[in-house]
Amino acid sequence: MGKLTVAKVRSAKPRIGADGVPTRATFQDGDGLFLLCAPTGAKSWMLRVQVEGKRRDIGLGAVDLDGVGRNAFAEGDNRLEETPLMLRKQLTLAEAREKAAALRKLAKAGANPVGERDRLRSRVPTFAEAVTEAHTALSAGWADRTAKAFLASLQEHAIPKLGTMRVDAIGSAEVITALDPIWTGKPVMARKVRSRIGQVLAFAKARGWRKESLPDARELRSGLSKQKRGGNFRAMPFADVPAFVADELAKHVTASRYAMLFGILTAARSGEVRQATWKQVDLKAKTWTRSAAMMKMNVDHVVTLSEAAVALLERFTPKDLREGIIFPGTRGKALSDMSLTKVIRSAGSDETMHGFRSSFRDWAAEKMPTIPAMVAEMALAHKVGTATEQAYLRTDLRDMRRDLLEGWGRFVAPSLSGTTENVIALERAKKV
CATH class of the missing domain: 1.10.443.10 (Intergrase catalytic core)
Incomplete structure (x- = not known):
């Protein structure tokens, strides 16, 4: 159990020197986790670990007193819960301990915890990269045919327009631009591509690569021409x-x-x-x-x-x-x-x-x-x-x-059936 409590975190103050000037104060929680209180009173978390025999101090983020950061989100807004812990810039005591434990495990396993933190914090892939990652992660639960169709349709109809864009920069306007060339000419395929673009963006949001909500379906409909009704395959009588x-x-x-x-x-x-x-x-x-x-x-x-x-x-x-x-x-x-x-x-x-x-x-x-x-x-x-x-x-x-x-x-095909007429002899109905 750590030495710090929520009350201690809240009451922590900078150290006052002999000359009356405040200086940084450090408070230890345990297992390498420290609370830092700057001369200005700003508080943050730090993790101290051994990496390849050398001591490393890793900043984890600012202090969130009793979930104050959570209150910045409107009721029903789940963005914080959907943001991976490594990407959060404000942490409660419990979250700081959890993040520190994860990075400490990486260090013990021989990985670079700083590199892992920075990789997750700074990396926002392009749409093309996100398609590849989404396909790799999700296709395990799909039939082989579904996985191939998912990738092929996006490579042909979405990546040419969206491929080089970061997933956090794609909104309704960009999706409409990608769908417009096939929306009326290939309506069935267009609807599949729209759904699959949504899957990729939802996957990106779950990974913390985008914070904005997904493109609104009503906006997409408003920005695209009305498709012809029906859409059934043409059939011969x-x-x-x-x-x-x-x-x-x-x-x-x-x-x-x-x-x-x-x-x-x-x-x-x-x-x-x-x-x-x-x-x-x-x-x-x-x-x-x-x-x-x-x-x-x-x-x-x-x-x-x-x-x-x-x-x-x-x-x-x-x-x-x-x-x-x-x-x-x-x-x-x-x-x-x-x-x-x-x-x-x-x-x-x-x-x-x-x-x-x-x-x-x-x-x-x-x-x-x-x-x-x-x-x-x-x-x-x-x-x-x-x-x-x-x-x-x-x-x-x-x-x-x-x-x-x-x-x-x-x-x-009566000629193939050994008959000369296409007359069908109806049998008595069989029980199902």
């Missing part, structure tokens, strides 16, 4: 999909074209199709097993393959060449997202790959009414039901999903 697929099947076989067709037949996301490997596919069992790392919901998912999907894969790749990525691009690497979009555009359509998932969902609702809606949602790898329902649902409804996707395959 399901009745038009069979003709579209037939036209594409009649064209030259390419990896991007067949990847696009496989995506339509399986109602899968573009990235899942482009990253698909032969190791994930069992043609005999008619399944495509996708690991949690590939999935948006971060949960393993098994896709049932229709006769049409299996026939497409067999037509695309001879049996002795079925290894690695199913639809390889240049040098055997995965295709880019734009390669699939380019196929759709070259066919004179402006739909998106994701939009074909909507086509499948509309078809399932209108043409397969005997199969519960939950089955279609699970076929799309969507999370279904409440938390309670999910806890009790121990099946992935694979048989019903197989019936549904088989029907979809016959509808959109």
Whole structure:
């Protein structure tokens, strides 16, 4: 227990010399912590430690009597609590003891406590540096896909405008400047970038690199033009999909074209199709097993393959060449997202790959009414039901999903399904 008390700190006064002139007084608390009282009456904390065999006196900050410094903050303002101890310029007795103990441990461990104090006190990183540090610190709790998307989006859309700025100098105006080029042209990406910029600035604030509050959402909205309503992916009416697929099947076989067709037949996301490997596919069992790392919901998912999907894969790749990525691009690497979009555009359509998932969902609702809606949602790898329902649902409804996707395959690609018509035979509803 230290020798000092709050009362002693408050009553401490400078020493009065024989000539009546006040001089600095030193009061020891213990474990190297001292209270200094200057001739003017100003009080501060000092830590005395041994660093590499030499005595070092380290200033810790001014004295905060009974939390007077805290009273400077308005009620509800948590900035002080969010400021790391090393960055605080006023310390109560308890805080001085805590800060001294931390620096003393560093000295005993062979580190330079002065350097550590000054590093934390003076270092304010740029936005680009803060992005790197935030990504390193936070990505441990993210899926690999999320971590990559976080970094890639900020590197492309935020760092070019904000990268060289200190994080404590970034406000609403600077964020608006970064978002403006993509706000209306790429609204979905713009909203993600806005959120991720906020994450970086919040991380910087938690580390004590900025004191100002985060940019106000209302200010950001006021400074940016209104985005178009909707934002849904353009989808082809399901009745038009069979003709579209037939036209594409009649064209030259390419990896991007067949990847696009496989995506339509399986109602899968573009990235899942482009990253698909032969190791994930069992043609005999008619399944495509996708690991949690590939999935948006971060949960393993098994896709049932229709006769049409299996026939497409067999037509695309001879049996002795079925290894690695199913639809390889240049040098055997995965295709880019734009390669699939380019196929759709070259066919004179402006739909998106994701939009074909909507086509499948509309078809399932209108043409397969005997199969519960939950089955279609699970076929799309969507999370279904409440938390309670999910806890009790121990099946992935694979048989019903197989019936549904088989029907979809016959509808959109009858030539691959061994039929000549896209007429679906509806079975009696199965119990869930």
